[in-house]
Amino acid sequence: MAQTPIPFHFIRGGTSRGPYFHRADLPEDRALLARVLVAALGSGHRLNIDGLGGGASVTTKVAMLSHSESAECDIDYFFAQVGVEDGQVDFRPTCGNILSGVGPAALEMGLIAPQGDTTRIRIRSVNTGARVEAVVCTPHGQVTYSGDAAIDGVPGTAAPVYLNFMDVVGSVTGALLPTGALRDVVDGVELTCMDVAMPVCIARAEDFGLSGYETAAELDENRDFCARMEAIRRAAGLRMGMEDVSNSVTPKFALLAPPRQGGTTTARYFTPGNCHPTMAVTGAQCLASCVLTPGTVAEGLFTAPEGRPALVRIEHPGGVIDVTVDYETGPEGFILKSAGLLRTARLLARGEVMVPKSIWDKS
Numbered sequence: 604m605a606q607t608p609i610p611f612h613f614i615r616g617g618t619s620r621g622p623y624f625h626r627a628d629l630p631e632d633r634a635l636l637a638r639v640l641v642a643a644l645g646s647g648h649r650l651n652i653d654g655l656g657g658g659a660s661v662t663t664k665v666a667m668l669s670h671s672e673s674a675e676c677d678i679d680y681f682f683a684q685v686g687v688e689d690g691q692v693d694f695r696p697t698c699g700n701i702l703s704g705v706g707p708a709a710l711e712m713g714l715i716a717p718q719g720d721t722t723r724i725r726i727r728s729v730n731t732g733a734r735v736e737a738v739v740c741t742p743h744g745q746v747t748y749s750g751d752a753a754i755d756g757v758p759g760t761a762a763p764v765y766l767n768f769m770d771v772v773g774s775v776t777g778a779l780l781p782t783g784a785l786r787d788v789v790d791g792v793e794l795t796c797m798d799v800a801m802p803v804c805i806a807r808a809e810d811f812g813l814s815g816y817e818t819a820a821e822l823d824e825n826r827d828f829c830a831r832m833e834a835i836r837r838a839a840g841l842r843m844g845m846e847d848v849s850n851s852v853t854p855k856f857a858l859l860a861p862p863r864q865g866g867t868t869t870a871r872y873f874t875p876g877n878c879h880p881t882m883a884v885t886g887a888q889c890l891a892s893c894v895l896t897p898g899t900v901a902e903g904l905f906t907a908p909e910g911r912p913a914l915v916r917i918e919h920p921g922g923v924i925d926v927t928v929d930y931e932t933g934p935e936g937f938i939l940k941s942a943g944l945l946r947t948a949r950l951l952a953r954g955e956v957m958v959p960k961s962i963w964d965k966s
Contacts, residue, residue: 607965608955609643612708617700617946618756618881618921619661622956623708626669626681630963637692640665640685642958647690655956656687660852660874663687664701668709676727676734678709684852693852695775696801697730699884703764703946706737710746711950717741731774733800738765748949755922756881761947768888768942771800775853779937781843785898789835789842795899796843799892799939801885802854804839807900808871815860815869819878819920822871829876832856836875855886859893861904866916866923868894868905881921888942891915891926896937912943 609629611622622643630636641647644663645654656663667681680702684693706724709715715724722741727734740747740762750762772779776798787794795805808815811828822828836856840848848854856873863869872879872886879886894901894915895908908914912929929940 605960606957607960607963608957609639611953611956612711612950613655613952614704614708614948614950615757616666616702616704616948617754617884619664619698619700620657620951621662621664621666621701622655623666623668623704625712625714626667626679629667633694635963637683639958639963640683640692641690642962643956644685646685646692647688649688651687656685658687659880660684660687660877661700661880664698666701666705666708668705668712668714670714671725671727673727676725677715678705678724678726679729680705680726681729691850695730695851696853697728697733697774697885699766699768699800699888699944700946702726702728702735702737702884703766704948706739706764707746707748707948707950710739710741711953717744717746719744731771731800733771733774734769736767736769746950750947752945752947754945754947755919755924757947761949764946764948766884766944766946768800768944771888771942772939773798774800775802776843776845779892781845785896786900787839787842789838790831792835793900794835794839795893795901796839796854797889797893797896797899798843800888800942801883802843802845803857803886803889804836804854805857805859805890805893805900806835807904808858808860811858813858815858815871816863817871819871819880822878832873833875855883857886857890859890859901859904862916862918864918864923866918867908868901868915869918872919878920882917882919882924884944884946887917887924887926887944890917891928891942892930892937892939895928895930
């Protein structure tokens with residue numbers, strides 16, 4: 604079989620991992636690009652046995668980087684979510700965990716030069732238009748992956764990557780509250796449909812007869828719950844102006860419950876077909892905003908954190924994720940200025956991934 608080689612860096616970003624490509628090394632045509640990514644990741648098999656994927660949504664993610672077309676940014680980050688088994692590619696969402704590796708990847712690819720012991724990289728999300736500043740450790744002008752920072756869901760420690768998210772309100776729908784309401788009722792369940800970094804349908808776990816402390820596996824195995832959740836998600840997507848979302852991974856879905864480990868809230872986040880083993884960075888920003896907005900389904904479940912910026916600690920199946928939120932409240936309600944998170948990343952491999960020339964003959 605004749606094959607086409609494509610250079611890539613394989614990086615763990617936060618609690619996800621996947622190949623990071625230079626956008627110029629991939630086809631421009633979106634339909635052809637999707638076929639290439641499906642082949643590279645091995646989508647269509649539950650183990651992704653014929654590609655780089657790892658058999659889970661958090662390991663079938665792709666980042667594509669280029670010099671930014673915006674004068675305000677350094678790097679353009681184009682994200683793709685490749686389905687594990689369905690052979691589909693969704694270019695609509697973004698991923699904050701994979702974004703954790705964009706700064707190191709840009710440095711490794713030579714798209715930006717180190718600036719000293721730390722390098723600030725201004726990133727534009729092509730998918731949503733959001734701006735993010737990443738601070739990467741580059742002692743002696745070299746990317747380092749060793750350090751003392753720990754994040755739940757990843758073993759050991761690594762060098763910190765600081766992310767400061769801006770322009771994330773209305774990332775997909777153009778509005779903080781896409782339905783125009785703090786609460787909606789769908790199939791008898793109260794929801795807050797909010798769009799901060801990622802559009803999410805948020806409900807209370809108790810309204811589904813759940814505790815909110817179930818493991819990810821227990822929730823995935825609860826097929827009655829999953830079927831009802833998906834029906835509500837699709838109906839909410841229509842109300843949010845997103846049309847038919849049956850073949851899209853957005854909006855996501857999340858359940859909230861009171862904290863029990865000293866955090867601000869407990870959450871279970873769905874991708875949406877399965878419960879996330881930890882917590883998405885984008886989803887964490889949306890849930891933190893929900894917590895801080897009076898009148899949402901979060902109200903009454905816990906005591907909102909005091910002070911501004913506010914530290915919102917979200918308990919998830921793998922531990923806790925902290926989100927520092929700088930915000931205001933006024934006549935127009937909740938106004939998000941920025942959201943900051945600490946993540947880590949590590950370069951796992953680099954080289955060339957091969958795809959059949961019958962799919963793409965680059966020559």
